[in-house]
Amino acid sequence: MSETSSRLENQINHFVALGKWDKVESLWQQVLEDPIPQAKFYATLAAHMVRAEKATELKAWTTLLIEACQTKNNYKEIIQIARGVLHSLPDFTELRAPLLEALKHHHSNLARIEEFLEASGIANAPTLFIPLNKFLQYISCSEGQCFIHDHWGAGQVTKLDIPGDRVHFHFQEQGDKSFSFAGVKEYLKKLPKTHFLAQRMINPKMLTKRAEAEPVEFLKYYLHNHHNSVARAKLKEDLLKGVFDEKGWNSWWGKNRDKFRFDPYIGFSTSAANPVMELRTEAKSFHEELLQEFLRVDSFAKRHNLLTEMLKRHEQEALSDAAAKKIHFVLDKALGECGGEQFAERLEYLYLIEDLNAVLSHKFNVDGLSADESLLKSLEPIALITALSVHDYQIRAADRLRNANPDAWNDLAEKLFFAGTQRLAQWILKELIAQGHTDQAIHLAEQMLHRPDENPELFLWMVRTLREGKWPELPVEISPQLMFDAVMEIIQTCSVQIAHEVIDAAKYRGVKSRFENLLTENRQALIAEAFQDMEIEDVRRRHTEIMGNPALNEAFKLAFDNAVRSVCYNLDHDDGSASSTESNEHFVTKASFEARQKEYQQIKNTDIPANSKAIGEAAAMGDLSENAEYHSAKERQKVLFRRKEALEDLLQRARTLEPNQVDTSVVGFGTKFKIRNQDNGKMEEYTLLGLWDADPEKNILSYLTPFGKQFMKKQAGDTLVVTQPSGNTIRYEVLEINNALK
Template sequence: MNEDAVQELISRKPELKSKRDKLAAMKAGSYCIHRSWGFGQIRDYDAGDQKLIIDFVDKPGHKMDPAFCLNTMEVLADDHILVRKQTEPEVIQEMIDKRPADLLVELLKQYPNNAATGVEVESVLTRVVGEGAFKRWWTRARREIARDPRIASPARKTGVYVLREEPVSMEEEILQDFKSTRSPRRKVGLAEKLFQAAKENADFRDPLGEVLETLDAIVRESRQLTEAERLHAAIVRDDFARLLGRDPGQLDPTTASLVAEARELPEVVAELPAAYQSRVLEVIVEAFPAEWKEVAFNLLKTSSGKFTSDCINFLLEHDLAEEILDTLKRWQTEQNLRAPLLLWIVKNRNSKRFRKIIGDLIAPRLLSSIFFAIDYEALQTAGTRRIPLAEELSDDQELITDLLAEADAETARDLANTLLLNQGFEELTKKSLLARFIKQFPTIQSLVAGEAEEREERLLVSRESHDRRTAELQEIIQKKIPENSRAIAAAREHGDLRENSEYKMAKQDQSVLLAKRAQLERELARAQVTDFQNATTDQVGIGTIVTLKDLNTGEQLEYTILGAWDSDPEKHIISYKTPLAASLLTHRIGEQVSVRIGDHENMVEIVGIRRYVDEAQG
């Protein structure tokens, strides 16, 4: 657009007078970036149509109203990094390949105060580098950028990259932060970064003696740290001592003494950063000369992730393969194999290194332990948090086949039934897993029909839980769906629906809302409200409070069995659909029942049955 075209547009639309400079910048040959269509170049201005002609990457010759462009498009300066990629492609490509820090410096010069957020930086550099190659390139580039003294890098993606007036090395910057902060926790975190920087820069050693003294004082004197945080600080302190050629054993307190003094060592280790958990194993023999073996097995029992492998390898290095196998079998019998350890077993079942210690465990009984661990974790977990063991069972196509290799039809049927009752899987996942059972044992097909019939049965629910679900459905129908419809309509006004991110997000929200609405409508259609008045004390039923006596410990437990949607574990209120309630239903006072409570499968005796409504009215 030339000056005459700008003036004509303003005379026709006086409200654009304040935007004269932006309109004047829309000259032929200028490069621009559009909110939806990305990078482009203004080719010309059609005075007849009064529209700009813009060559976007995927929309050449696209016509746009200049007034509309004011809010959706930015005209780029001639020295902008995206423009230079077109005008100086070889220079920019050389920076991409060899000098990523220089590329960021050039980009930051384009922003006010030479500062831009991580989101802004990544958005532009994705276009410069290319979307397909950006992720891998950025992972490498960030390491170089973090070491560049010209750039202050943020700790988080939402932070700000700043082009410094005076260069400051990464080591100097961390050291300044270390000296200025008063928080012992933050000092330890900064000391970790200093240690990594010092390992990569052999010339950076002089200030580390002061850092070591500070860390030693924190370990010795700080009262602000938990046991785990103090142990973490001691391990970092020891790393600095070794780097400076000093003996960590001469520092007091030693890491071994802190490990020995820990009141609940497994809990302390669980709170350590994952990268430091294995360091406890390095001092465990020194900390517990007589009982280190027992301590190591206790750590294995509650371990998770990489620390599980570390514990196993530690025990193998001490020639304890047979004891590992015996212990794992004992824990399986006691129902004490926890989900993270089970996950490690199934992931390593084909490993030659571990075959001797876990080969005998790959059997139907292990699948029972897996189902129990998943069900238990689902009962203890609020919301829809992922259960890694359940995901592994679903993702590993050969796992169920391997575990059922030695099973007979009756055992497989029992396990399939356990799967159907398990609360740790979605219905579609259950069907997928059940299909693997049926492939090996076709007679299990009848369970599918039985389960389908069960799903069509009426659900007995309390008035309160029915009202809650009804209110949730009404909120979706009366509030959330109309709001979503308005959002879709508003998003349509932004133009091309194929490139309209707001429209796509609103449509995705619509799919979620409609699916939730359908689910609630199906559940409410099956629901039958009950006031539990028909409950009797003759036998355990829906609407009863049952008192159990653990025949192993003598401890008495009390559970209230209510409707399908009633659950309050803290108050021992459970749904009649849970495995625990199902195992108790129809039994009478004096009868003994095998139930699973917590981590254990126990024999209990029913010693009392009361009506819930009598207690509630009382």
């Protein structure tokens, strides 16, 4: 609406409220020349005039206005005028002809317009207000229109059933639903076709192109459609529903995050994990935004994060002297408020002032001890460094301590290694190797592997680093059995703490979960490696202990059981000889059979000859009683021959099935089956394959496991009671059996 029309509307409303109808009539000529395009205006005017018994004048003025609009083909305005006036004069049937003409012209591109007009009764009904609103509702609910529901999200009209009084929708998150016309009005809100949610249903590919071509403008458009504020997690959730896949989203966000961050019209919170973005009405520079936030917060962590953000941007947008003074004032005040025992807090603020001075030509002075003086005069430098909350500051302090006292560094490095964080330990190892002290680095790594309780998180990092071969400079070896035992000891310790509900039980739950993941990742590789070289009696003993441990959850026990059975085929037999099981075939997939054949050939043709050579070379050194290399090679020989014999037996008895040989009438090897847990109603799906194929994370189980065996030969429709490793029982119903090899 133009400024002139808006001013005219305000004038008329003013005189209407005062009942000065002569003034309204004098202004009506302007309305005839420039009609006000708001139905609400005419509804308000009509209501006042009818109450003032001015219906005759209202009809006359309306007729003049309709005729003026007809001469200009202003059909949209005619509809708006009729909507407003008919609310108070529903029997003003003189509007029927011009209204029908306007509706037909304005909605001429609508295929079902004649049907809508006839169904509404607007052509012959004794009054016009209700028929007009019916027609407009049919238009609003025509196929392709978009609405939003408070709980079901956005939906699009798929079918309009006028005789049945039903509007059928497809909601992106809830599927197909239908409402009566009254239900649509009460529970749904119409979305403009330009709205993000509407466009995501109508043309998601167009949104993708728009987001890629103009990412900043696209984000502003999205924010405008979401009350000008949204968290990153919500943005991601919405864009993953048709605009991007996961990879596309990660690429788009990674490429454009800084563009969003530094746009003057997009506010960006400092939360790294889930920042909130806001659409501003006034521009604000990056430094202005962060400085305002910096002056507001009162914690060191938030101040550090905000100042770090500003300093990163310093080259592109220099920090003004005025801003630097304000920042220094806050830091200096916080420094002065640190108590006598707050050594770590004081050192952190000193380092923060150092960071600020690093980008300024004019440096700020510090009253009292400098950062280095505070560190060197500390009676407990190890405790001080590990108490710092910023990893980079821990490394900075350790580095300066080393430079100040290089003779004592080796002893300090070892203490810091065990007491500090993963990043600090990693830095220490790298520095030792870089300085030529590889022996000490190896010593520290070996000590950590034998002292897991001192720093479980560091132990976890060390195990993964060594197993993944990330540090070839650290030739540290530890047997999988010792590694497994150490991990189980930590899991048991955490379980005891959790059971006693200690104050930091949540921390122990996290540690326990991460160590269980270590054992079950990569298809339980560590478990398999630990047990494949054990004597069968040791395997059975450890297996019984772990399966009966109430502190371990059922999912972990299932994964553990599968891993052990993949390398210990005779776990359930009374003796481990091949003869006791030589007639027992076992089924495996072709892929796992070929993988084990490859392993067998590697051991037979490469590993054993190399081991024999190593034994010969070690024996040539003489004095076998003190020859560690010789004894290590001989132990390795036993392991290799034991594994070779086990593989020979398993490969001889292994049988593979072709997809067309799988019997899907019953649960068995090569089938995927769906079951219902009758105790909680949940659906579950499992695949039964061979002992070399199991992957519990994907619900792929060996048909030889106790869990898998209980389903063997069951048909769709059968019910059974399954016993878990803990002894608990669950009732299941078999719903469906399919071929897993196709």
